[in-house]
Amino acid sequence: MIPVLERTMVAPNIHNLRLQAPDVARSAKPGQFVILQAEEDGERIPLTISDWDAEKGDITVVFMQVGATTGKLALLKAGDSIPTAAGPLGNPMELGNFGTVICVGGCYGIASIYPIARALKEMNNRVICVVEARSSFLFYWQEKLRKTSDEMIFITRDGSLGRRGHINNLGSIIPSIKGGVDRVIINGCNYVMMRGCEETRPLGIKTIVSLNTLMIDGTGMCGVCRVTVNGSNKFACVDGPHFDGHEVNWDELSSRRQAYLREETVTLRTSAPEKER
Amino acid sequence: MENSTSPAPKKMNLQRVEMSKQKPEVRRQNFDEVAFGYTPEEAMAEASRCLDCKKPGCVGNCPVEVNIPDFIRCIKAGDFAEGIRIIRQKNCLPAVTGRVCPQEEQCEGGCVFAKRGGQIAIGRLERFLADWEASQGINTGSIKKPRPTGRKVAVIGGGPAGLTVAGDLIQLGHQVTVYEALHKVGGVLVYGIPEFRLPKRIVRREVDYLTSLGVEMVTSYVVGKTRTVDSLLEEYDAIFVGSGAGLPWFMEIPGNNLNGVYSANEYLTRMNLMKGYTFPSVQTPIKQHHRVAVIGGGNVAMDCARTALRLGAEAHIVYRRSRQELPARLEEVENAEEEGVIFDFLTLPLACLGNENSWVTGLSCQKMELGEPDASGRRSPVAIPGSEFVMPVDAIIYAIGNSPNPLIPSTTPGLAIGRKGNIEAEEATGKTSKARVWAGGDVVTGAATVILAMGAGRKAARAIHRYLQTLEEE
Ligand SMILES: Cc1cc2nc3c(=O)[nH]c(=O)nc-3n(C[C@H](O)[C@H](O)[C@H](O)COP(=O)(O)OP(=O)(O)OC[C@H]3O[C@@H](n4cnc5c(N)ncnc54)[C@H](O)[C@@H]3O)c2cc1C
Numbered sequence: 001m002i003p004v005l006e007r008t009m010v011a012p013n014i015h016n017l018r019l020q021a022p023d024v025a026r027s028a029k030p031g032q033f034v035i036l037q038a039e040e041d042g043e044r045i046p047l048t049i050s051d052w053d054a055e056k057g058d059i060t061v062v063f064m065q066v067g068a069t070t071g072k073l074a075l076l077k078a079g080d081s082i083p084t085a086a087g088p089l090g091n092p093m094e095l096g097n098f099g100t101v102i103c104v105g106g107c108y109g110i111a112s113i114y115p116i117a118r119a120l121k122e123m124n125n126r127v128i129c130v131v132e133a134r135s136s137f138l139f140y141w142q143e144k145l146r147k148t149s150d151e152m153i154f155i156t157r158d159g160s161l162g163r164r165g166h167i168n169n170l171g172s173i174i175p176s177i178k179g180g181v182d183r184v185i186i187n188g189c190n191y192v193m194m195r196g197c198e199e200t201r202p203l204g205i206k207t208i209v210s211l212n213t214l215m216i217d218g219t220g221m222c223g224v225c226r227v228t229v230n231g232s233n234k235f236a237c238v239d240g241p242h243f244d245g246h247e248v249n250w251d252e253l254s255s256r257r258q259a260y261l262r263e264e265t266v267t268l269r270t271s272a273p274e275k276e277r
Numbered sequence: 278m279e280n281s282t283s284p285a286p287k288k289m290n291l292q293r294v295e296m297s298k299q300k301p302e303v304r305r306q307n308f309d310e311v312a313f314g315y316t317p318e319e320a321m322a323e324a325s326r327c328l329d330c331k332k333p334g335c336v337g338n339c340p341v342e343v344n345i346p347d348f349i350r351c352i353k354a355g356d357f358a359e360g361i362r363i364i365r366q367k368n369c370l371p372a373v374t375g376r377v378c379p380q381e382e383q384c385e386g387g388c389v390f391a392k393r394g395g396q397i398a399i400g401r402l403e404r405f406l407a408d409w410e411a412s413q414g415i416n417t418g419s420i421k422k423p424r425p426t427g428r429k430v431a432v433i434g435g436g437p438a439g440l441t442v443a444g445d446l447i448q449l450g451h452q453v454t455v456y457e458a459l460h461k462v463g464g465v466l467v468y469g470i471p472e473f474r475l476p477k478r479i480v481r482r483e484v485d486y487l488t489s490l491g492v493e494m495v496t497s498y499v500v501g502k503t504r505t506v507d508s509l510l511e512e513y514d515a516i517f518v519g520s521g522a523g524l525p526w527f528m529e530i531p532g533n534n535l536n537g538v539y540s541a542n543e544y545l546t547r548m549n550l551m552k553g554y555t556f557p558s559v560q561t562p563i564k565q566h567h568r569v570a571v572i573g574g575g576n577v578a579m580d581c582a583r584t585a586l587r588l589g590a591e592a593h594i595v596y597r598r599s600r601q602e603l604p605a606r607l608e609e610v611e612n613a614e615e616e617g618v619i620f621d622f623l624t625l626p627l628a629c630l631g632n633e634n635s636w637v638t639g640l641s642c643q644k645m646e647l648g649e650p651d652a653s654g655r656r657s658p659v660a661i662p663g664s665e666f667v668m669p670v671d672a673i674i675y676a677i678g679n680s681p682n683p684l685i686p687s688t689t690p691g692l693a694i695g696r697k698g699n700i701e702a703e704e705a706t707g708k709t710s711k712a713r714v715w716a717g718g719d720v721v722t723g724a725a726t727v728i729l730a731m732g733a734g735r736k737a738a739r740a741i742h743r744y745l746q747t748l749e750e751e
Pocket residue numbers: 033043044045046047048049061062063064065066067068069070071090108112211212213214215216241257258259260261264265
């Protein structure tokens with residue numbers, strides 16, 4: 001059993017969950033994820049380790065409440081426990097001294113980009129964080145991100161903070177950065193990653209994305225996480241989840257991601273939490 | 278005591294006592310176990326046919342060397358408690374092996390009766406004793422608590438190989454911790470083999486028994502990721518790797534990533550480990566498929582087809598050779614046929630076809646015929662030109678094999694890896710190229726059987742014990 005240390009809502013529908021998982025915390029590297037279960041026999045879902053403290057032995061995941069399992073997680077409070085938090089899974093993000101790196105985050109990606117930005121900053125890169133949301137009240141972790149970046153750029157669809165618009169702003173942001181951009185890293189929903197890649201492709205800037213596939217075991221056993229990258233079959237959990245976004249077959253990815261949409265609404269209807277806590 | 282020497286004595290009774298099963302038309306509607314098992318009377322009747330051979334061929338053919346004549350003699354005498362105690366000395370998973378061992382090739386294949394047919398139903402008798410023990414609510418844990426040696430062993434992977442090592446070493450007084458990546462221990466026994474062939478409560482019970490002997494089970498712990506083998510070596514005197522088969526194979530044909538194309542592992546894991554067959558009372562989403570094509574012809578393919586059938590689909594096995602070449606156990610093929618699985622023999626898949634929403638709509642295939650015998654005398658299938666056709670299906674399941682799990686090999690420096698990604702280990706001892714690390718089961722051999730994995734575990738446990746003893750002498 002994994003003890004829950006804290007669960008708070010950091011923005012509407014977005015929750016911070018801190019768990020006591022010392023062995024995971026000791027091994028975690030930027031860009032890795034855990035597979036969680038909210039209850040015995042429940043679904044296993046992947047969530048990125050967005051922060052951790054190796055000494056205290058805790059890990060933090062930030063999740064968006066979208067379905068049955070995240071719905072259950074959203075009801076947890078300190079002192080509860082969950083049956084499973086296996087990890088750290090997947091490959092760590094490739095790090096190095098690249099020069100100027102833009103770290104882009106949308107929805108849960110605002111949190112999951114944080115450890116990547118932090119590590120890149122420690123390696124003396126110039127780090128520019130671009131965060132994107134529908135409206136300013138959906139931002140969170142701003143202070144943490146500010147500390148790890150040389151510059152922060154906000155994009156909101158309603159224009160309530162920073163630039164107005166969508167991720168396609170990236171196409172105008174990048175050329176405006178003096179000294180040029182050497183690499184772009186995008187985390188968030190598949191749509192944001194795909195659109196971001198469309199913007200960077202014509203500019204010829206290497207763009208790394210963290211794919212959001214279905215997963216079950218996360219150890220290379222089931223194959224549900226397979227994606228086509230550069231024409232060949234990859235398993236996101238053991239070969240990824242980070243890939244060159246210009247090589248990903250996005251159409252296939254998004255259709256595979258939707259496969260269980262209908263069944264998921266069934267569990268939403270039939271598994272409403274018995275009582276609010 | 279009777280002896281058996283050839284020529285066999287006349288009193289050989291060749292009539293096996295049949296085991297009753299759920300009727301096909303009933304069992305294809307449920308996930309309950311297909312076979313009911315022997316009653317005590319049936320078991321005693323079957324046991325009484327055994328000749329209690331002086332040099333029993335059966336024992337030598339059992340990879341874990343269960344003392345078969347002795348336990349059968351106990352059944353004959355009605356002393357079931359002693360019978361199961363004898364089995365447990367060598368076999369820590371009798372309720373499992375009694376059900377899923379390919380007995381026709383193993384113990385029963387070595388029985389003096391085998392040549393004339395009607396070999397003793399050793400598997401069924403073993404299962405009977407294990408189930409009897411469970412029904413009594415006891416465990417023959419009359420094993421004396423051994424003197425603790427103070428030595429610590431880590432077992433990676435909670436499948437049959439790992440559990441056997443754990444069971445053997447704990448009884449020798451060593452401290453054993455099993456690290457399992459998934460949230461339940463049992464390996465393929467819990468995520469692969471379906472409920473109707475091996476009820477999960479049975480696996481659970483065997484695992485609980487090991488826990489009661491003092492084995493520590495750590496689940497959701499992915500060695501190589503949560504902690505490396507090298508790091509474990511700092512804390513443990515020896516390590517056994519039994520991480521099984523991993524990465525599922527797909528044929529190199531178009532359309533594999535359409536929705537509705539599964540690996541057998543995914544399909545069965547959703548159904549078994551995640552209890553998908555009870556959806557929506559659990560949340561594992563599963564699809565209601567109408568017509569399912571399973572590609573392959575082994576036990577795994579049979580399990581997928583029979584699962585799909587129970588979920589209401591028309592289930593096809595698509596196999597490129599003919600019935601004789603099916604690698605699955607005959608018993609399982611017959612069960613599948615009785616239940617209504619449709620076999621499409623001599624059929625080669627060419628492509629998975631889909632609609633505009635990327636959902637599977639069919640499997641494009643070509644008919645094959647058996648060609649001239651090759652050098653080995655085997656007639657291999659050759660395509661019939663112009664015989665292409667489309668089989669309309671809404672799901673395709675690949676059951677054509679796996680590569681060994683890559684996580685340990687890729688994170689353990691100094692561990693020699695074979696051409697197929699398997700860990701290289703000495704056959705007699707399981708010793709790997711890395712000091713203090715042993716390995717066995719599917720991760721060494723590629724996909725094989727439960728009992729071979731257990732046999733490998735047994736040999737490795739012996740070797741590990743010998744090694745640990747040399748430490749004690751220091
Ligand atoms: C490597 C990786 C890291 C991720 N990190 C985060 C993160 O840090 N924060 C975050 O909020 N989300 C993250 N996700 C996405 C997250 O896993 C899904 O949002 C979550 O599974 C939804 O579960 P649910 O039961 O609440 O919703 P569901 O009811 O399952 O459905 C909601 C959505 O989840 C998808 N889904 C269904 N089954 C699965 C499955 N087995 N695995 C994954 N998705 C499924 C559906 O397609 C649907 O779009 C990550 C995904 C991956 C692959």
